[in-house]
Amino acid sequence: MLKPAIVAALAATMAGCMFSEQVESFVGPTMGSTYSVKYVQRRGTPAKEELQRETEAILADLDRQVSTYRSDSDIERFNTLPTGSCAAVPDEVRTLVAAGERLSVESEGALDLTVGPLLDLWGFGPHGHGEQVPDAEAIAAARQRVGHQYLRIDGERLCKDAPVQVDFNSIAAGHAVDRVAARFEALGVDSYLVEITGELKARGHKPDGTPWRIAIEAPHDNERVAQRIIALDGYAVSTSGDYRNFFEQNGKRYSHTVDPRLGAPVAHRLAAVTVVDPSALRADGLSTVLMVLGEERGLAFAEQRGIAAFLVIRDGQAFVTKSTATFDRLFGKGDKQ
Numbered sequence: 001m002l003k004p005a006i007v008a009a010l011a012a013t014m015a016g017c018m019f020s021e022q023v024e025s026f027v028g029p030t031m032g033s034t035y036s037v038k039y040v041q042r043r044g045t046p047a048k049e050e051l052q053r054e055t056e057a058i059l060a061d062l063d064r065q066v067s068t069y070r071s072d073s074d075i076e077r078f079n080t081l082p083t084g085s086c087a088a089v090p091d092e093v094r095t096l097v098a099a100g101e102r103l104s105v106e107s108e109g110a111l112d113l114t115v116g117p118l119l120d121l122w123g124f125g126p127h128g129h130g131e132q133v134p135d136a137e138a139i140a141a142a143r144q145r146v147g148h149q150y151l152r153i154d155g156e157r158l159c160k161d162a163p164v165q166v167d168f169n170s171i172a173a174g175h176a177v178d179r180v181a182a183r184f185e186a187l188g189v190d191s192y193l194v195e196i197t198g199e200l201k202a203r204g205h206k207p208d209g210t211p212w213r214i215a216i217e218a219p220h221d222n223e224r225v226a227q228r229i230i231a232l233d234g235y236a237v238s239t240s241g242d243y244r245n246f247f248e249q250n251g252k253r254y255s256h257t258v259d260p261r262l263g264a265p266v267a268h269r270l271a272a273v274t275v276v277d278p279s280a281l282r283a284d285g286l287s288t289v290l291m292v293l294g295e296e297r298g299l300a301f302a303e304q305r306g307i308a309a310f311l312v313i314r315d316g317q318a319f320v321t322k323s324t325a326t327f328d329r330l331f332g333k334g335d336k337q
Contacts, residue, residue, distance in 0.1 A: 021207040026052045030059045031173060032069060033197040039184065040191035040207060054187070058179050059196070065092045066168045068116065068126050078158055079116075079165035086159035094153055096168050096175060096281075103171070103285040104148040107301070110292040111285055112260035114151065116167035117142040122265060124256040125167070133249050139263040146260055173199040174238060174284025181280070193232075201236035201280045219271040219312050219319060227312065227321070230331045236280035240287040241272030241312075257291045268294035269314040276308040276330065299324070 026048060027036040037055060041048070067073045078087050100113040119125030121134050121142045134142075150162035158166075168175075176196045181203070184192050191204025193212045202212035211233055215226035219241050230237075242255035242265075255265040273290045277283040286307060290298035295313045299322060302309040308327040313320050323333070 023206055024048050026055075028052070028056060030056075031063065031067070031176075031197050035059065035176075035194075035196040037180070037195070038193040038212075039189050040204065042190075045189055046187050051184070051187070051189070054183055055180050058183060059176060062092060062172065062176050062179070065090050066096060066172050068167050068169070075166050075168065078160075081160065083160060083163045086154060086157040088156050089158045092175075093158060094156070096171060097151060097153060097158060097166065099171060099175070099281055099285065100168070101148055101151070103282075103289060106305075107289040107293070109148070109261045110259070110289045111170055112146060112148045113166050113168065113170070114146050114148055114164040115258060115260045116165045117145045118258050118260065118263055119167070119256075122254065122256075122258060124258065131254070133254065143263045146263075170288045171281050171285045173197040174236065174280035174282070177201050177236060177280035199236070199238050199280050199284050202232035203234050205233070216274050216310060217272075228310065228331075230276075232276075235276050235278060235308075235330075236283045237274060237276050238280065238283035238287040239272060239274040240291040242266070242270075242291070257288070259292050266292055266294065270295040270298060270311060271314050271319060272312040273298065274310040275302075276310075276327065295322070302326075 021040055021042050023038055024041045025036065025038045027034060035055070039051070063070070065074045068076060070076065074089050074093055078089060081087060097113065100111065103111045116125055120128040121138060123129065123131030145163050145165070147162060147164060150160055150164045151166065152159050152161065173196050177194050177199050178201070180194050180196070181192065181201050191206065193202040194200060200214065202214070205211055211231035213229055213231050214237060216228040216230065216239065218227040240257065242257050248254070257266045258264065259266050270291060273287055275283045275287040275290065277286065290302060290309060293301055295311060299311060302324045306326050307324060308330050310323045310327050311321065313322065
């Protein structure tokens, strides 16, 4: 550990060489939402305009390949194919299918990239026709078109052995964050905070030596309140919750988080879960997994696999929080913010 005198000397030296460093930022629309980027501009760092072009080129490519909101995307063209079909797809699509398969196997089906027909049926998907409680017959019919095991990769082709459709919404934004972060690092940007539709990753420190800090939001329906503040360096963060996207019918609340194994929205006390991982894609997918599993099974799943997770659980009209040992090791138990 450095002695205080040495720390002070280092701080003075850094202060003398950081006069030209500053935090730059830019924002824009993407994936039906927005993205935002902050980074430290240093000597030799590409100009902001170049970094924004690089960012938006990555996002545009992903949109053309994996968006379920445009009929001409690679994945939507695959989705329209009949059972038994194969189609050549870009590397990005195969990468995401393989990542989704790993998460599906690991979670025993709690995450499933083919859950789209169920989301649409309940009114939460891109092709839904309003939020509604479907009857048992409609749920059974939709479940016939759900199952990650019916997808397979054959060389550069993606194949389907049942009339399934692929929806990357549970991992696409995280993958986009990873892609942008990797491109920044390749271009020599060593301190950044990249956020895309709420998924984010940070690395390095700001010019004053402080880390990038982010807030874990408390699950309030009508306001934004920080539950915890954590500092990130080399980690991504994803939060999933049911406290904003839901509907009520006959006094019962229906979450947008649908359990692919049951064909219905989850019904448990877990209001929100945050996952921290070096991979934004994995954090994105795991937050969905834990949200499907619920407070007890989700916490056990995370502990067994060393996942850094922070859970917010309903307790009557209030909330209680729980965190895994890995989360506490990274960020401490901390005070509620």
